[in-house]
Amino acid sequence: MNATSRIPGFYKLDPDSRFRRIVEASGLPADQLRPLQEKDAAMAAIADRMIENAVGTIAIPLGIAANFLIDGTDHLVPMATEEPSVVAAASNAALIARERGGFHTSGTAPVMIAQVQILDVADPQGARLRLLEARDELLELANAQDPLLVELGGGARDIEVRLVESGDFRCVVVHLQVDVRDAMGANAVNTMAEALAPRIAAIARGRSLLRILSNKADLRLVRARAVFDAEKLGGADVVDGIVDAYRFAAADPYRAATHNKGIMNGISAVVLATGNDTRAVEAGAHCHACRDGRYTSLSHFEKDADGHLVGSIELPLALGLVGGATRTHPTAQAAVTLLGVRSATHLGRITAAVGLAQNTAALRALATEGIQRGHMSLHARNVAAAAGAVEDEIGALVERMVADGHVRLDRARQLLAELRPEPEPHRQ
Incomplete structure (x- = not known):
């Protein structure tokens, strides 16, 4: 038979029936496609709830990074990745960091931004001030959409109004800043943005178009730092080599792209293991890397007065402990339990430490034997x-x-x- 992708009612079928239909529709032998089919009935049902047209799952290796001492507490860190050497490298760098106190972290409140775009505004400067005058009204309307979030200590905190122009394009954009507590926050802020859009459009005297969160989560920052003992790294020459490698990434976007990919090897592995949104985190991180107008390193390395390597990192991490796959997928739930995190911000701080460890290990390899x-x-x-x-x-x-x-x-x-x-x- 001729292969076809037209399968009426495909979404209505259960996963096993969908598999049989794709075998028929593709014209391929069932044995060649069998790895696509989920053999565990319980997991098939979970997959079917998580995404559309599910037929199975794909297993990514999940390893445990050891040796992490973060803010005085030991953590075993689940990392889901298909790339060899990632888990080993993070564990090794964490072991070196332990020598001088491990990792120290901090973070801001878990504030996400929702954008409401307004077009066809005759007086954008006047509209901006009218919207700022209506701040309290807009915050009250936003918080009415999610009283549980407010009860938990979160909710809409402030608004910002921006005028965005490019060539002959111009629009007024309202940023609604929302403390989302232990959620990643997309659903909460999107709901608020959609509720506010008609009122914002009326105040600005224009028409609303997009009403959605921004993955440039630069109000939701996490930071990590550590001192890596010079002798444990391999000596003063290795420290100097790591600092020079960092300076290359800081100065050159071609190198910075690979440098930051190494950071994300660690961060994305923790994000995936805990059922969080890797694409949102990666988009936010890379956008943050060019916040000053050019793409550069997310991390920073220098020598302290004693000749030891000091590494630090600051980036946005929009992670959640409630909702999404974190609450749906049993492996993600177990990973969060193993980490022992107290909040979404705490998870972000641990994740930043893993990114810094991964980056340090990669630079050490590059400065000595080479990465290969x-x-x-x-x-x-x-x-x-x-x-x-x-x-x-x-x-x-x-x-x-x-x-x-x-x-x-x-x-x-x-x-x-x-x-x-x-x-x-x-x-x-």
Whole structure:
């Protein structure tokens, strides 16, 4: 049969029925598509509640980073990632940080921003002042949308009015600032923005268009710092190398993109493990990296008076402990339980410390042996398995590939053939 993507009523089906329909619609053998199907009925039901047209789940390795001492408390940190060396690198940097007190963190209140865009305003400067005069009225209307949030100590805190212009485009934008407590906050602020839009449009004498949160969560900042012992890092030359590597990232956006990706290796792994929104966090972080008009490093490194490395980081992290996958997915719930976090801000501070640890480990590798040695040793295990090696063959195969510096599938297959004994000749 010809493959088709037109499947009427597909969304009405249960996950198993959807799987059977995609097998029929694709014209492919069921065995080739079987890995898409969720074998656990309970997990299939959870997936079906979480997203549309679910047929299964995809398992991402979840590791536990050890050695983290954060604000005087030990934490075992769940990290979900497919990339080798991430968990090991974070754990190693955390071990070095312990030598001088571990990580110290702080954070602002969990304030998110909702934007209400108003077009066709004849007097934007006058509209701005009229809206600021109506501040108390607008905050009262916003808080009426979520009395439970207000009862918990959160709610709308303030408004800001901006005039946004580009070429012949001009609009008035109201920022509603909302303390969302332990939620990520998207649903709460979006509901408030939609409720306020008609009144804001009336005051500005224009028409409302977009009414939605901003992922530039620069009122919801977290910070982490640590002192990394020079001797444990490898000596004064390593400290100088890390500082010079940081300066390269601070000065050059091409390097900064990879530098910050290393930070996000740690941050996104914790965000994913706890069921939070990786895309929102990454968008906010990278936007923060160009807050001064050019893209630069999210972290900062320097030497203290004793020659030790001082690392620090500050970035927005919109994380939640209530709602979304954090409350729906059993693995995310277990990850949050293991971390022992007290609030969404606390989770953000721990996550920032992991990002700093990850970044430090990466810079240390770059300043010494290069990034590939440790990374490729771990990657080689995946290559060996892909070549068909069984468990008792993988160790020897990895050792050979790393030793000759060629971690490739074709090389793995060649070495595997050499490792395996020739079959006995068949005798009549």
